Amino acid sequence: MAGLERCAGARDPTAAEECAAIGEGARIPELEGPQPLNAHDYERLGRIALNPALAGYVMGGADDEWTLRDNIAALKRWSLCPRVLADVEHVQTAVTLLGAEISMPLLIAPLAFLGMASPSGETATARAASAQGTLMCLSTFATVSAAQMAEGARQSAFWFQLYLLRDRGLTDSLVEQAVAAGASALLITVDAPRIGNRERDLRSGFSIPKETSIPVLEDFSGRRDLSAVDMFKLVDPGPTWARVEEICALTELPVLIKGVLAPQDAKAACEHGAAGVIVSNHGGRQLDGACASVDALPEIVEAVDTSVPVLVDGGVRRGSDVVKALALGAEAVLIGRPAFWALASRGEAGVAHLLALLRNELELALALLGCTRPREVGLEHLRRAPVGS
Ligand code: FNR
Ligand code: LAC
Numbered sequence: 001m002a003g004l005e006r007c008a009g010a011r012d013p014t015a016a017e018e019c020a021a022i023g024e025g026a027r028i029p030e031l032e033g034p035q036p037l038n039a040h041d042y043e044r045l046g047r048i049a050l051n052p053a054l055a056g057y058v059m060g061g062a063d064d065e066w067t068l069r070d071n072i073a074a075l076k077r078w079s080l081c082p083r084v085l086a087d088v089e090h091v092q093t094a095v096t097l098l099g100a101e102i103s104m105p106l107l108i109a110p111l112a113f114l115g116m117a118s119p120s121g122e123t124a125t126a127r128a129a130s131a132q133g134t135l136m137c138l139s140t141f142a143t144v145s146a147a148q149m150a151e152g153a154r155q156s157a158f159w160f161q162l163y164l165l166r167d168r169g170l171t172d173s174l175v176e177q178a179v180a181a182g183a184s185a186l187l188i189t190v191d192a193p194r195i196g197n198r199e200r201d202l203r204s205g206f207s208i209p210k211e212t213s214i215p216v217l218e219d220f221s222g223r224r225d226l227s228a229v230d231m232f233k234l235v236d237p238g239p240t241w242a243r244v245e246e247i248c249a250l251t252e253l254p255v256l257i258k259g260v261l262a263p264q265d266a267k268a269a270c271e272h273g274a275a276g277v278i279v280s281n282h283g284g285r286q287l288d289g290a291c292a293s294v295d296a297l298p299e300i301v302e303a304v305d306t307s308v309p310v311l312v313d314g315g316v317r318r319g320s321d322v323v324k325a326l327a328l329g330a331e332a333v334l335i336g337r338p339a340f341w342a343l344a345s346r347g348e349a350g351v352a353h354l355l356a357l358l359r360n361e362l363e364l365a366l367a368l369l370g371c372t373r374p375r376e377v378g379l380e381h382l383r384r385a386p387v388g389s
Helices: 003-008 013-020 039-049 052-059 066-076 121-131 146-152 168-181 199-204 228-232 241-250 263-271 293-304 319-327 337-369
Strands: 078-080 095-097 100-102 106-108 136-138 158-162 185-189 255-260 276-279 310-313 332-335 382-384
Touching: 039 052, 039 337, 052 199, 052 337, 066 078, 066 293, 066 319, 078 319, 106 121, 106 136, 106 337, 121 136, 121 146, 121 337, 146 158, 146 168, 158 168, 168 241, 185 241, 185 276, 241 255, 241 263, 255 263, 263 276, 263 293, 276 293, 293 310, 293 319, 319 332, 319 337, 332 337
Parallel strands: 106 332, 136 158, 158 185, 185 255, 255 276, 276 310, 310 332
Antiparallel strands: 078 382, 095 100
C-alpha cells in the first residue's frame, strides 16, 4: 500500500495529518509506506490502521485519563545528568533477567486481543520479540492458546500473564497449559479485580467480534460480540494473597506480580512467594488518579531491597525513558501500546523494527550518559526536572 496515500485515506483525520508528517525518511526494506523513526510514529500509523473503536480501546484509559497522561509526564519530570569521558566505545544493552539473558531490559507487556490488530497477532509478536532477543508476555485474553502460540513461534521465549478467574479450575488449567507450552515465567495481574471505567469504549461501543477466537472463552456457549466489560466478568474480584500462594505451588516457574503500586504490596508479594514485582497501573486503564508507575518505583525498590527484581511499565516510549526507569531501580521495563500500534500497522516486521529502534535508542542513551551497560545506570544520573518543564 502506498504510504502517504494510505495516510490520506485514514479513518482518523488527526492521525492522518500527523502520519503524513512522518515522511519517507531512511527506508527499511521490509516496511512499505512512511518510515517510522520511533514509537510515536508507530502510534500515528497504528491509529490509522485500526478502526476507530479498536484504536480507542488501545489508546484509552479510565475516567478522565489523568493517570494515562501522568505515566508519560512523570518520566519527563526526571532529567538525566550524564557523565563524560567515560570510555563508551563498547556499549552493550543485554541484561540477565530471572536467569536468562535478553538483548535489552525491555519486554512486551501482556496485551489482550492482539489477533484483532493482525491475523497472527500474538504469534507474530512473540516471533518479533524473539528475533530481537527479548520476549513478550502472552495475555490470558489472547486470541490463541499458549500451545497455539508456541507452535507458531517455535523457540520464542515467552512469559504467560494470568488473570485469576472466577473459575479456579480454568485458572489452574491455564497455568498448566502455559507450563506445557514452554512459558518461562508467569505474571499474575492483580490490579484489575474489576475493569476500569473506560469511557472511550462506552462511547464507541467497542466489542470483540464473535468470530474472534478467545480460547479462554471457548467453553462459553452462545457466544456473541463481547465488550471488554463482558470479558472481565470472568475475572474473580475476590482473591487474596492466599490464591497467589496456591498458584505459586502449582508451578516451578517464577511468578511475578503485575500491577503493584504500594510498597506494602510489593513486600507482601515477596512474602507470598513472588519471584518479581511489576510496578504498573495497567497503562492508566484501571484506577484513574492512581500514581504514575515511575513515581511508585523508588519506594518499591527500597521495600523489596534486592530480594526480587522490580520491573515497571507505563509510558515508556524512548530509550531515554528506559534509562530513567533503570536509574530509579527497575531491572527492566515493559512496553504496551507501542507494540500494539506497531503490530497493527506493520505486523511482525513492525514489532521487530520498533524493538530495534528502542534498543538503538537505549544504546545511544547509555553511551551519552557515560555508561557501558544498563546496570551502571544509577540515581546519580537523575535530577528532578525544573517544575513546569
Ligand atoms: C493492556 N494491558 C494488559 N495487562 C494485562 O495484565 N493483561 C492484559 O490482557 C492487558 N491487555 C491490555 C490491552 C491493551 C490494549 C493495553 C493498552 C494494555 C496493560 C499492559 O500490560 C501494560 O501494563 C500497559 O499497557 C503499559 O502501559 P503503556 O506502555 O501502554 O503506556
Ligand atoms: C485491558 C485488559 C484486557 O486493559 O487487561 O483491556
